[in-house]
Each structure stands twice: as structure tokens, then as C-alpha cells.
Amino acid sequence: MHTLLLLFSFSTLLCPFFNLIPFVEARRTKTSFTIDLIHHDSPLSPFYDSSLTSSDIYKKAALRSIARYALNKNNNKSSESVVFSIAGIGEYFTKVYIGTPPIERIVLADTGSDLTWVQCSPCVDESSCFPQDSPLFDPNNSFTYTPISCTSQNCTLLAQYPHTCGNSNVCEYLYSYGDTSYTVGELALDSISFDSTGDVTFPSSIFGCGHNNSVTTFNSTKKATGLVGLGAGPLSLVSQLGDQIGHKFSYCLVPLGSNYTSKFKFGDDAIISGNGAMSTPLVTNSSAPNNYNLNLEGISVGNNTIQNNQNSSNIIIDSGTTLTYIDASVFNDIVTMVMKSSSIEAVKDPPNPFRFCGSFKGSVSSVEVPDFVFHFQGADVALPRENMYTFVDENLVCLLLLPNTELNGVSIFGNLAQVNFQVEYDLQGNKVSFAPANCTKSN
Numbered sequence: 001m002h003t004l005l006l007l008f009s010f011s012t013l014l015c016p017f018f019n020l021i022p023f024v025e026a027r028r029t030k031t032s033f034t035i036d037l038i039h040h041d042s043p044l045s046p047f048y049d050s051s052l053t054s055s056d057i058y059k060k061a062a063l064r065s066i067a068r069y070a071l072n073k074n075n076n077k078s079s080e081s082v083v084f085s086i087a088g089i090g091e092y093f094t095k096v097y098i099g100t101p102p103i104e105r106i107v108l109a110d111t112g113s114d115l116t117w118v119q120c121s122p123c124v125d126e127s128s129c130f131p132q133d134s135p136l137f138d139p140n141n142s143f144t145y146t147p148i149s150c151t152s153q154n155c156t157l158l159a160q161y162p163h164t165c166g167n168s169n170v171c172e173y174l175y176s177y178g179d180t181s182y183t184v185g186e187l188a189l190d191s192i193s194f195d196s197t198g199d200v201t202f203p204s205s206i207f208g209c210g211h212n213n214s215v216t217t218f219n220s221t222k223k224a225t226g227l228v229g230l231g232a233g234p235l236s237l238v239s240q241l242g243d244q245i246g247h248k249f250s251y252c253l254v255p256l257g258s259n260y261t262s263k264f265k266f267g268d269d270a271i272i273s274g275n276g277a278m279s280t281p282l283v284t285n286s287s288a289p290n291n292y293n294l295n296l297e298g299i300s301v302g303n304n305t306i307q308n309n310q311n312s313s314n315i316i317i318d319s320g321t322t323l324t325y326i327d328a329s330v331f332n333d334i335v336t337m338v339m340k341s342s343s344i345e346a347v348k349d350p351p352n353p354f355r356f357c358g359s360f361k362g363s364v365s366s367v368e369v370p371d372f373v374f375h376f377q378g379a380d381v382a383l384p385r386e387n388m389y390t391f392v393d394e395n396l397v398c399l400l401l402l403p404n405t406e407l408n409g410v411s412i413f414g415n416l417a418q419v420n421f422q423v424e425y426d427l428q429g430n431k432v433s434f435a436p437a438n439c440t441k442s443n
């Protein structure tokens with residue numbers, strides 16, 4: 001991969017570990033640029049664990065996405081203090097550069113939340129920042145860092161999150177996620193770039209300078225330093241960039257475990273067209289304002305179609321959730337259909353987190369299972385088999401689909417279902433488009 005050479009020439013001497021992470025530099029045309037997404041378990045990831053088997057990777061990824069909903073499910077946080085955020089801490093990492101001079105940061109790229117933030121010095125005390133190898137972002141070292149006043153319009157963009165007037169009237173926030181992660185700090189403006197050369201720089205971007213942060217999954221690696229919010233809320237970077245990116249972005253996710261990066265495109269390059277492109281409306285849902293919501297009218301399994309209950313057509317499309325979650329009754333019908341038209345036998349206690357697995361005799365290639373079509377309003381998305389089934393252990397095949405009772409009734413179209421599709425979000429046209437693709441090839 002020639003891109004590796006490119007990277008090494010740009011990497012910083014300050015933090016040697018960055019050298020190990022082959023992020024490609026963002027490329028820019030007039031209104032377009034592309035960044036790399038690295039999956040948590042990719043060999044390219046700072047979190048990579050080479051001892052995991054492919055089926056371990058699926059299980060762990062699925063368990064992470066359930067863990068981040070634990071708070072919503074088990075705790076009675078009053079609705080005024082915690083907005084329902086499906087996100088928590090997602091699955092993909094990227095690099096951003098913050099401040100002047102720009103400081104490189106490895107951050108989670110999350111389409112399920114909107115605040116971009118990094119850990120900032122000083123931490124309120126020793127235990128209130130998660131460990132990171134690189135020095136904390138020091139606002140004093142950035143010439144362009146400007147705290148946002150609590151009387152500023154921009155502070156009110158925190159709408160559903162607790163925010164107060166701190167010292168010198170700065171806008172102080174508390175932003176929390178479904179998995180008990182949080183960041184507390186001040187809202188500020190500074191330059192955010194997507195490449196070290198400054199070709200793709202957005203001066204005066206709103207971000208959170210976090211002085212008290214907790215992200216369970218960041219504890220062990222010391223690489224991640226924060227998050228870039230790409231969700232639907234007003235603070236989201238895609239909302240802030242708005243006209244500059246034509247209100248459009250897209251991604252193309254490579255299969256789990258691939259050693260290629262997934263591409264995330266902003267602006268005109270994000271537009272997909274041609275054979276097989278289908279669009280469905282983005283719908284608003286006030287209980288999930290930071291999320292991208294679609295209408296799922298039904299699901300076909302082989303030759304049979306199961307209609308979604310009219311009142312439960314809403315489903316969040318998310319890149320940070322691993323599995324897909326649907327209505328429990330639809331799930332049960334699907335299991336029946338799968339059983340009817342396949343050669344597998346349901347097992348009694350499917351391995352966590354799966355809820356349906358079938359055993360089979362013989363080789364993997366001899367297993368017959370029905371294909372899935374997701375019928376979004378206006379878009380019938382036919383999924384490749386590997387987007388809905390995974391082989392676990394020696395003789396089990398499991399559905400990458402769970403009843404949404406696992407997530408307190410929230411339905412989510414997760415990232416494994418979206419692998420090898422170009423998925424375009426048009427936030428002005430209010431639609432999401434899908435086109436089948438080989439995301440490895442389009443690298």
C-alpha cells in the first residue's frame with residue numbers, strides 16, 4: 001500500500017506510537033475530503049488484539065455495543081439530565097488535528113452523538129482523565145483557542161445537556177453517553193483539521209475541552225484521546241460544516257477484521273449514484289435528536305416478507321453499533337422463517353450476545369440460509385449473506401440480528417449490516433442512500 005509511505009513522512013516524532021498507525025492523510029478537492037475510519041478490531045487499530053479469532057471479534061464487538069446501552073436500560077436517569085443518546089462509544093477511529101499549531105489526536109468517529117471533544121489539561125484531578133500516551137491538549141498552547149461564553153448562542157446548542165456558567169463566564173458542559181461514559185469541560189472554538197498539512201482546516205469549530213472524562217473502553221490502550229461527533233445534532237461537526245460540505249457525507253465500511261481502512265467522505269465526493277443506488281427519507285424523532293432515523297417498513301427473509309408494526313417503523317442507522325436490533329415480534333417471525341427455509345437446527349443456548357444460532361453438519365459452504373432484504377421506505381436493501389450471518393466456532397451459524405428488547409426497545413440498523421455498501425447521508429435533502437459496493441476495492 002503506497003499510502004503507508006505517505007503517512008510515515010508526515011508522522012510526528014513526538015508520539016512514536018502514531019508511526020504504527022497507518023492512517024492515510026485526508027485528501028481535499030474544493031468542497032470534498034476523505035478521512036480513514038479504522039475499526040476497533042482492525043489489524044490497523046491501536047486496540048488490535050492479534051490473539052482474537054474472527055468469531056471472538058464478532059462477539060466482543062457485539063458485547064461492546066450492548067454495554068453502551070446499559071445505563072439506559074438499568075438506570076433511571078431522569079430524562080432531563082441524560083438525553084437518550086444511543087451512542088456511546090462507537091467502533092471506528094480516525095485522526096483530527098486541533099488548534100494552532102495543530103495537535104494530532106486519535107479520536108472515535110461517532111455518527112450517534114454530536115459533541116466533538118478531547119481531553120484537555122488540566123484534569124480536575126489525577127483520576128479524572130483516562131490514561132493517554134500523548135500529552136493532553138493544552139489550550140494555552142493554541143493561539144486560536146477561544147472559550148465560548150455561557151451567554152453565547154453556541155452554548156445553547158448543548159440544549160438537552162446540562163450546561164452552566166463557569167469561571168469567567170465560560171460555557172461548561174456535562175455530556176454523557178448510554179454506557180456511563182462522560183466528559184465534563186468547557187465549550188470552545190478552535191481550528192479543526194483533517195490532515196496534518198492544513199489543507200482541510202475548519203477554523204472556529206466548536207468542540208469540548210474535557211477536564212473530567214471517563215470512557216471505559218479507552219482505559220487500556222492509552223491511544224484514544226476523545227471523540228469526533230458526526231451525529232444529527234446541531235453541535236455535530238457535519239452540522240457545523242454545513243454548506244461547506246454541501247450537507248453531505250458518506251461512508252463505505254470494509255468487513256470486520258479487514259486490514260484495509262473504511263472511507264468516510266465529506267462534500268461532493270460523498271455523492272453516490274449509478275446502479276443500485278436507493279434512497280429513503282431521514283425522519284426526525286424528538287426522542288433521538290442526535291441520531292439518524294429511518295422508516296423500516298418490513299424485512300424479507302427468503303421469499304417471505306414480515307411487515308413492521310406501523311407504530312414501530314422507526315430505526316436508527318448507526319455506524320457505531322455492531323449488530324442490528326429490531327422489534328421483538330418481528331425478530332421472532334424472522335427466526336421462524338429462517339428455520340423454515342434453511343438446513344440448520346436452532347441451538348438452545350446461543351453464545352452471548354447472539355439470540356439465534358443454528359448448528360449444521362458438514363462444511364460452511366454447504367450451509368443453506370435465506371437472504372435478507374430490508375425494506376426501508378422507498379429503498380429495498382438486499383444484504384449480502386455475511387451482513388446477517390456469522391459463523392461461530394466450528395458448527396454454528398448465528399444471526400447478526402437481535403430483538404430490540406436488548407436495547408430498551410430501540411431499533412438500530414448496525415454497522416455489520418452496512419458493510420460493503422456506500423451509505424450517503426444528505427442532510428439537506430433529508431435522505432439516506434445505499435448502493436452495493438466493494439469497500440475494499442474502492443480504497
Ligand SMILES: *[C@@H]1O[C@H](CO)[C@@H](O)[C@H](O)[C@H]1NC(C)=O
Nearest residue numbers: 071072073074075076077078
Ligand atoms: C425506574 O422507574 C420506574 C418508574 O418510576 C420504576 O418502576 C422502576 O423500578 C425503576 N427502576 C430502577 C432500576 O430503579
Ligand SMILES: *[C@@H]1O[C@H](CO)[C@@H](O)[C@H](O)[C@H]1NC(C)=O
Nearest residue numbers: 120121122123138139140141
Ligand atoms: C493556562 O493559562 C492560565 C492563565 O494564564 C493558567 O491559569 C493555567 O494554569 C494554564 N493552564 C495550563 C495547563 O498550564
Ligand SMILES: *[C@@H]1O[C@H](CO)[C@@H](O)[C@H](O)[C@H]1NC(C)=O
Nearest residue numbers: 124125128174182184212213
Ligand atoms: C467528574 O464528573 C463526574 C460526572 O459528572 C462527577 O460525578 C465527578 O464528581 C466529577 N469529578 C470531579 C473530580 O469533579
Ligand SMILES: *[C@@H]1O[C@H](CO)[C@@H](O)[C@H](O)[C@H]1NC(C)=O
Nearest residue numbers: 127129130131215216217219
Ligand atoms: C479506568 O482507569 C481509571 C484510572 O486508572 C480507574 O479509576 C477506573 O476505575 C478505570 N475504569 C474501568 C472501567 O476500568
Ligand SMILES: *[C@@H]1O[C@H](CO)[C@@H](O)[C@H](O)[C@H]1NC(C)=O
Nearest residue numbers: 152153154189204205206240
Ligand atoms: C459559533 O460557532 C460557529 C462554528 O460552528 C462559529 O463560526 C461562530 O463564530 C460561533 N459564534 C460565536 C458567537 O462564537
Ligand SMILES: *[C@@H]1O[C@H](CO)[C@@H](O)[C@H](O)[C@H]1NC(C)=O
Nearest residue numbers: 001004022043044258259260
Ligand atoms: C492485509 O492482509 C492480507 C491477507 O491477510 C495480506 O496479504 C496483506 O499484505 C495485508 N496488507 C497490509 C497492508 O497489511
Ligand SMILES: *[C@@H]1O[C@H](CO)[C@@H](O)[C@H](O)[C@H]1NC(C)=O
Nearest residue numbers: 301302303304340341342370
Ligand atoms: C422462492 O420462490 C421461488 C419462485 O417462486 C422458488 O423457486 C424458490 O424455491 C423459493 N425459495 C424458497 C427458499 O422458498
Ligand SMILES: *[C@@H]1O[C@H](CO)[C@@H](O)[C@H](O)[C@H]1NC(C)=O
Nearest residue numbers: 308309310311312313327329
Ligand atoms: C399505533 O398508533 C395509533 C395512532 O397513533 C394508535 O391509535 C394505536 O393505539 C397505536 N398502537 C400501538 C400498539 O401502540
Ligand SMILES: *[C@@H]1O[C@H](CO)[C@@H](O)[C@H](O)[C@H]1NC(C)=O
Nearest residue numbers: 285287288313314409410411
Ligand atoms: C423515536 O425513537 C424512540 C427511541 O428510539 C422510539 O422508541 C420511538 O418509537 C420513535 N418514535 C417514532 C415515532 O418512531
Ligand SMILES: *[C@@H]1O[C@H](CO)[C@@H](O)[C@H](O)[C@H]1NC(C)=O
Nearest residue numbers: 384420437438439440441442
Ligand atoms: C472486494 O475486492 C477485493 C480486492 O479486489 C477482493 O479481494 C474481495 O474479494 C472483494 N470482495 C467482495 C465481497 O467481492
